[in-house]
Amino acid sequence: MHNKIETELETNIRYIESRFEGCADAVMRRILVGDEKLGMYVVYMDSMYDRDFIDGVVLKSLLFDRIQLPDQNAGQVIFNKYLATADVKETNRMEMLIDEVLKGNTAILIDGMAKAMIVSSKNLPGRGVSEAETEVSVRGSKESFTESFRVNTVLIRRRIRDTRLKSRQMTIGVRSKTDVALMYMEDLVRPEMLKQVIRKLESFKIDAILDSSYLESLTEEKWYSPFPQYQSTERPDKAASALLEGRIVLVVDNSPMVLLLPTVFACFFQASDDYYDRWDAANFVRILRYAAAFFAVLLPGMYIALAGFHPEALPLSFALSFAASREGVPFTLPVEVVVMELAFELLREAGIRLPGPMGSTLGIVGGLIIGQAAVDAHIVSPVVVILVALTALSAFTIPNDLFASAFRMIKFYFIAAASIGGFVGLTAAVLTVLTHLSGLKSFGIPYMLPFVSAEMAPKGKWQDNIWRMPLGKMYERPYFTRKGHRRRLRKEKKNDIR
Template identity: 55%
Template structure:
C-alpha cells in the first residue's frame, strides 16, 4: 500500500486509479463501476469475491441502489446513499483508506462516490466457514456439545449465548502486518482484575509480526517465561468452558482462524479441570479429579523411578518381586534404561503417527500397533514384559490429563527423569523432582502463582481449595477464585431449604 496515502480522495477517478494500482493482478478482488439513483450518479464498488454474502451485496444492496433509489445529491452523495439507499444497518463512513481496505480484505464492501467525504464500509461478510461441531479434543459425557469454529465473530456469539450480561465486554484489535488477524479480548467488566487486563494489553503492544495464523502462535508471543515446557495460558475448544472462565474473572482471548481460545490467568490446577466435573455430583467429580492428579504424577515419574530403583537399588523390592523382575530380563541384551527408552520412543512414534493419520485409522494404529510391537519386542527378547507394562501404564496415565499442552509438558519431564535415573539412580530422580517443583513454583501467570492454591498459603479464605484436588458441592463453592477482582468474590447466595421450617 502507498504509505503516503492515508485518506480517501474526494475525486472518484483518483480513488479508482489508486485502487487499480494496489490490487493489480488480484483476481479475487472485484472492482466494479456503477451508476445509481434516478440521475445515474457514478460510484465504485470494491469487495472480495469469495468473502462476501453475495445475495446481500448483489441482489439487495446493488439492486436497491440502481433501481429503487431516487436522485443522488452531487454535493453530499454519501449522506443520500446512507439515508435512502442502504437497506443494511451495519454501514459506516470511513475516511482512513488503510482501515477501509483492511475491512474490505475481511469481507466488507467499499463504496466510493465522487465528491464524497470518505468511503462507505458495508458489512457484507459471508466467507465460507466450518459449522459448529463437537469438540474433538475435549469430549464430555454431560454438558453442551458445540465447539468453537475458525471465525472470531461466530466464537464471540457462542460465548454471548451463555452470558447475556451488558458487563461482558469485548475489545477488538488487529495484529499481523500482513495477515491483519482480528483478535477479540473478552472479560467481565466488574469481575476482572484491572492489572491483569492492563498487563495483557501491554504484552500485545510489545510485538509486531507479519502474521498470526492461529492462537498457538499468539500464546507463544505472550508468554512471560517462554522457555518453560508448561503452558501459561489455558486453551479450550468449548464455549461453556470459556464462559465459566469469564464468570471467574478471567480473560478470554480469541484469534480469528483459530478454533481454540486462550484463557488467562492459568495455574496448574486449571489444567486438571474437565467440563464434566461441574455437571457431575461432587463425589464423582472429586474421585475422577483425584485419579487425574495421581495419574499425572505416574505419567512423568514411573519410568524414571523404575530405572532408578531396579538398576541401582533393587533391594527396595521384596525378594520375590525382585527375582521375578530378574527372571523376566533373562536373555535381554540391553541395559534396563535402554529397554525403557526403546519402548518409550516407539510409543511416541506411534502417538505421532496416530495423530497424523485420518480419523479412526489413527486410533486403530495406536492400539493395534502398540499391541503388536510390544508383543513382538517381548518375543524377540528385545525388552522384558515388565518394561512393556511400565510404558503402557505411563501412556495410559498421560491420557487422563484433560489439557494436551499440559500433558505434553509432562512427556518432556518424563524423559528428563529417565536420564537422571539412568545416570544417578534414586538420588538423581529425587533431584529431578525437586528441580521440577522449584521450576513450577517460579512460574506465574499474569501475577498469579502457578501452583496456586496448593503452594501459596490460605488465599481467599481458603475457598480456592474447594475446587482443587477435590471438587466441593456447588452449594459450598460460594466464592470465586483468586483471579477475581477484590470485592467481587461472592458468586452464590444459597439458602438451605433442607432445614425444617
C-alpha cells in the same frame, strides 16, 4: 502513502486498482446513478460477500429505482436514503477501506465525496458449530468453537447475558490483520492483570497471527518452560465458566481454540464433566487423574532406580521376578526403557497423523504387535512393556493435551536422572522441577497456587482444587477474581409459608 480518500473519484480508482493489481478475486465496478449523472465505484472480494444482499438490495436500489438526486450533497442523500437499511459506516482513510474489503465487506465511493461507505456484507465460508472432539463430555453442552470469529464470541455471549461481559477487539498482524477479542467480566477481572495482558498484546509486531497458539508463544513470560502458561479450550461452556471466575478469554479469528488466562497447575486437571457429575464421582475421577499424572512422569524413573540401583528396597519375590524377566536382554535397563518409550511415542504420533479410524487402530494393534515381538525377540523384558503401557495410559487421562505433552517430555528427564544417580538423582530432578514450578507465574498469579503464596488464596481456596465441594457449598470464586467480588453463591432465606 496515499492514505486520505480524495473527492475526485478517478484518483481514488487509480489508487485502489494499483493496490489490488494482480488480485483476481477482487471485484471493482463502476456504476452511474441518478440519470447517469453521478459516478460511483463499488469494491468487494468475490466469494467473501453476501451476494444476495449486495446485488439484490443495495445495488438494486441504486440502479433500478428512479433516484432523484439534488445538485448538491448527492452522496449524502444516497447514504441517508438509499443505504439506510444496510449496516453502513463511513471512513475517510484509504487503508481502512482496503482492510474492510479484505475482511469481506463492500466499499462504495461516490464522486465528489472525500469519504467511502463501508457496507457490512461479510459472508465467509466456514464450518458450522460441531461437537467437541478433544474435550468430550458425557453430560453438558456438546458445542465447540469454530474458525469463525463472530460465531465464537456469540457462543460465549449466549451463555453470559450480562452487560458486564466486555469484549475489546484488537487487530494483530501486519499482513494477516487478524481480529482478536479480549473478553472479560468488568466487575470480576483484576484491573492490573487486564492492563498487563493488553500491554503484552501491544508489545510486538508480527506478519501474521494464524492461530491462537501464536499469541500464546509471543506473550508467555517464560518461553523455555515446558509447562503451558495459558489454558486452551474448544468448549464455550468452559470459556464462560472461566470468565465467571474473573479470568480473561482471548478469541482469535480463524482458530477453533480460545485461550484462558491466567492459569495454574490445578486447572489442567479439571474437566467439564467434573461440574456436571455428582461431586463425589467427580472427586474420585479428579484424584485418579493426579495419581495417573504421578505415574506418567515418574514410573519409568522409579523402575530404573529400584531395579538398577536399589534392588534391596524391593521384596525378594519382586527383585527375583524383575531379574528373571531381563534374562537374555542385550540392553542396559535405562536403554531398554528409553527404546520402548520412544517406540510408543512414535506410535502415538503416527496415530495422530493417520486419518480417522486408521490412527486409533494403529495405536492399539501396533502397540500390541511391537510389544509382543520385542519380548519374543528378547529385545526388552515383559515388565518394561507393561510399565511403558501404563505410563502411556496414565498420560492420556490428563484432560489437557499440552499439559500431557509437558509430562511426557519431563519423563525423559527423570529417566536420565534415575539412570545416573538412582533415587538420589531422581529426587534431585524432582526438586529442580518443583523449584521451577514454584517460581513460575501466569500474568502475576503463582502457577502452584494455592500450594504457594497463601496470602493470594484466602478463604475458599480448597473448594475447587484437588477436589471440589458440592455445588451448594462452593460459595467463593477462585483466587483469580478481584478482591471484594469473590462471593458467587448466597442462599436466600425464605419466609415461612402458612
